[in-house]
Amino acid sequence: MRRLFSEVDVGPLRLENRIVIAPMCQFSAADGQAGDWHLMHLGSLALSGAGLLIIESTAVLPEGRITHADLGLWDDLTETALAKVILAVRAHSRMPIGIQLSHAGRKASSGVTRQEGVIAPDDVRGWRTVAPSALPLIEGGALPEVLDLAGIDRVVAAFGDAAARATRIGLNLIELHGAHGFLMHQFLSPITNLRTDDYGGSLENRMRLTLRIFDAVKVAVPQDVAVGIRISATDWIEGGWDLDQSIELAKVLDARGCAYIHVSGGGLDPKRQTLPPLVPGYQLPFAEAIRGHVDMPVIGVGMITEPRQAEAAIAEGKADLVALGRGILYNPRWPWHAAAELGATVRAPTQYLDCAPHGLKVLFANPV
Incomplete structure (x- = not known):
């Protein structure tokens, strides 16, 4: 049996295989609203035969966007725009679709391209960012506003509201973005969280915002919607967030009914982080370590590009699913290509059933 193409339960959601399409920012929204590009992009990926498609990082508040071109889900306009895309994709694909909900914190108000860098608050494309502590994203940059307790409550409520909107438009899964230097990660890491109140200091306090958001989202969605999280297992910075703390967070979330944990790394402060050699599967050891402490499925990532590499990650117990x-x-x-190489079955549209090149055996299942 090819483990990569075996079924797996992610909370209440049954997936046909263990290939996950990771959320990937497109920076193509207008005022947070999805458009034609999202229809083309998601429509193509929804015909790929993967087990799950997760929509890109989607801001729960306007000030939570990384850039002015980020996707959002904070009001009726953003909900309606994304609903149109999902409705069209659903007409031609049965693939489960999730969404990654996020708040960029001090990482917000950035340019769409790396050349643009951080956008100043007084720029027409920029705004004042918020964070757990008054630490700029870059040296000499604008200081973020420190979130007070009312501000924290507003963020928590926004995640719950966005999750409710996501389920109204028919999405099957909510992924909380607690990785890559976003707001939840900023609260988790002792490097960016210098608070002395109930949200700073001890590990229990630094986890408080993430757990509050998780609980709020769980309450906001029906029981048949999976709620999971993506984390950075390490900051790659000495004295920062690390694997041991990630394991403790994972255990607490597991006990709360988290459907899965998606394990990545880094992103808090790219200029300070010290990465290991970027070899295929370089982050899988983190997924494997966390997997040994939780019952929920673990998604592994990290330069997973070849079918046999992905198959080995599942077969060897390094992860339960892999994200591309x-x-x-x-x-x-x-x-499709992985199924052909591994001798497995994959779902494809009726219109494409005869597309395999001569001599290449692809076992298509029932059409999408």
């Missing part, structure tokens, strides 16, 4: 990002943008039919 850039690799599936480059090859949107990656699951």
Whole structure:
């Protein structure tokens, strides 16, 4: 049996295989609203044969966007725009679709391109950011506003509201973005969280915002919607957030009914982090370590590009699922090719059932 193409339960959600399309920012929204590009992008990926598609990082508040072109889900306009895209994709694909909800914290108000860098608050494209502590994203940059207790409550409520909107438009899964230097990660890490109140200091306090958001989202969605989280297992910075703390967070979330944990790394302060050699599967050891302490499924990432590499990650117990990002943008039919290489079955549209090149055996299941 090919483990990569075996079924798996992610909370209440049954997936046909263990290939996950990771959330990937497109920076193509207007005032947070999805448009034609999102229809083309998500429509293509929804025909790929993967087990799950997770929509890109989607801000729960306007000031929580990384850039002015980020996708959002904070009001009726953003909900309606995304609903149109989902409705069209659903007409041609049965693939479960989730969404990653986020708040960028001090990482917000950035340019769409790396050349633009951080956008000043007084720029027409920028705004004042918020964070757990008054630490700028870059040296000499604008100081974020420190979130007070009312501000924290507003963020928590916004996550719950966005999750409710996501389920109204038919999404099957909510992923909380607690990785890559976003707001939840900023509260988790002792490098960016210098608070002395109930949200800073001890590990229990630094986890408080993440757990409050998780609880609020669980309450806001029906029981048949999976709620999981993506974390950075380490800051790659001495004295920062690390694997031991990630394991403790994972255990607490597991006990609260978290459907899965998606394990990445870094992103808090790219200029300070010291990365290991970027070899295929370089972050899988974190997923494997966390997997040994929880019952919920663990999604592994980290330069997973080849079918046999992904199969080995599952078969060897390093992860329960694998997530693809850039690799599936480059090859949107990656699951088809993996099924052909591994001798497995994958779902495809009726219109494409006869597309396999002569001599290549692809076992298509029932159409999407």
